[in-house]
Amino acid sequence: MFKSKRWSTKNLHTLDPFDFVMMILSFFSVVIVLALTFGKLDKETYRVLLYIDTSICVIFMSRFFWGLYKARDKKYYLTHHWIDFVASIPAIEALRIARVFQILRVIRLIKMSRSFIWPLLRQRKQTTLASLLLAMVMILANASVLILIVESGVEGANIHTAEQAIWWALVTISTVGYGDFYPVSTLGHVIGGIVIVSGVSFFGVISGYMASVFVAPDEKERKESQQEMIKNELDQILERMEANQQQMEQNQQKMLNEISQLKQELSKTTDSNK
Numbered sequence: 509m510f511k512s513k514r515w516s517t518k519n520l521h522t523l524d525p526f527d528f529v530m531m532i533l534s535f536f537s538v539v540i541v542l543a544l545t546f547g548k549l550d551k552e553t554y555r556v557l558l559y560i561d562t563s564i565c566v567i568f569m570s571r572f573f574w575g576l577y578k579a580r581d582k583k584y585y586l587t588h589h590w591i592d593f594v595a596s597i598p599a600i601e602a603l604r605i606a607r608v609f610q611i612l613r614v615i616r617l618i619k620m621s622r623s624f625i626w627p628l629l630r631q632r633k634q635t636t637l638a639s640l641l642l643a644m645v646m647i648l649a650n651a652s653v654l655i656l657i658v659e660s661g662v663e664g665a666n667i668h669t670a671e672q673a674i675w676w677a678l679v680t681i682s683t684v685g686y687g688d689f690y691p692v693s694t695l696g697h698v699i700g701g702i703v704i705v706s707g708v709s710f711f712g713v714i715s716g717y718m719a720s721v722f723v724a725p726d727e728k729e730r731k732e733s734q735q736e737m738i739k740n741e742l743d744q745i746l747e748r749m750e751a752n753q754q755q756m757e758q759n760q761q762k763m764l765n766e767i768s769q770l771k772q773e774l775s776k777t778t779d780s781n782k
Contacts, residue, residue, distance in 0.1 A: 525631055525638040530571060532642060534595070536649075537564045556656055556670035560649045561598065567645070568596035636717050643710055644681075651677035651703045655696060664692045681707035 540561045544554065572592045579585035656673040659665040667673055667689050676689040680703045691700050 525635040526571065526641075529638040529642045530568065533564055533567065533645065536646070537561055540564075550660070552660075552668065552670050552673075553653065553656055556652050556673055559670055559674060560645075560652070564645065565596050565598035567641070568592065572596055633717075636713070640710070640713060640717070643706075647681055647703065647706050647710065648674070648677050651681065651699065654699050655691060658693055658695045658699060659691055662693045662696075666690065666692070677703065680704060681710065683707050683711070 540557050543549065544557055544561070549557070572589065575589065575592075576582060576585055652670070652673040655667055655676060656670065659667045667676055672689050676691075679686050679689075680700055683704060691697055
């Protein structure tokens with residue numbers, strides 16, 4: 509497989525921000541698979557990790573079919589990205605190790621690019637969306653796992669199951685705060701505070717992004733109108749310059765005619781004097 513490199517993305521010279529995010533999620537999912545396989549986890553922690561891994565699989569699968577939809581050559585895309593589909597199949601731990609090849613593929617793509625920071629900065633909208641997707645997954649995953657581990661066995665705790673932990677993380681990051689589930693330990697309060705601050709920042713970025721989406725067309729129209737106005741002014745200036753040049757040529761021709769007449773009159777005067 510390494511010799512044939514059928515999973516590689518040859519002929520690609522630019523780094524897609526979503527490819528970079530998929531690499532990070534692939535690495536994160538590999539860690540989850542290792543924890544599920546070799547870690548000594550209680551039942552609810554195992555379930556919450558399984559939920560997170562399944563959600564990541566859904567993201568991978570959506571990315572695969574979106575790329576297949578946009579690909580001009582479907583056969584070529586399937587030939588070189590079949591490993592992405594295999595790695596996106598949930599509930600089969602043996603196939604999830606295939607995500608290592610996703611990581612290697614993106615690393616190879618980064619090496620092909622002279623700089624992977626510049627393509628990300630150049631594609632600001634895609635980079636923003638990819639960053640929001642990564643932030644949402646990482647915050648929800650880490651918050652739900654940590655709060656379940658921290659609150660487990662604490663007296664008075666009300667977060668006991670994977671579903672309750674995920675629901676608490678989702679409600680807390682959205683800063684809604686229903687209050688049906690809440691941490692009771694000091695460390696749980698610290699985790700909750702971090703999630704709240706992260707949620708405020710997260711939705712602040714979303715608000716800024718949505719504002720830029722709606723403001724950008726107006727800004728583009730304004731620039732186009734300014735360019736059109738400048739173009740009209742330049743055309744008017746060129747017309748005036750052409751008119752002035754024609755007027756100067758006419759005046760020059762008039763002066764030449766007058767000089768010619770004066771020469772003729774002077775010549776006649778001289779002949780008559782002789």
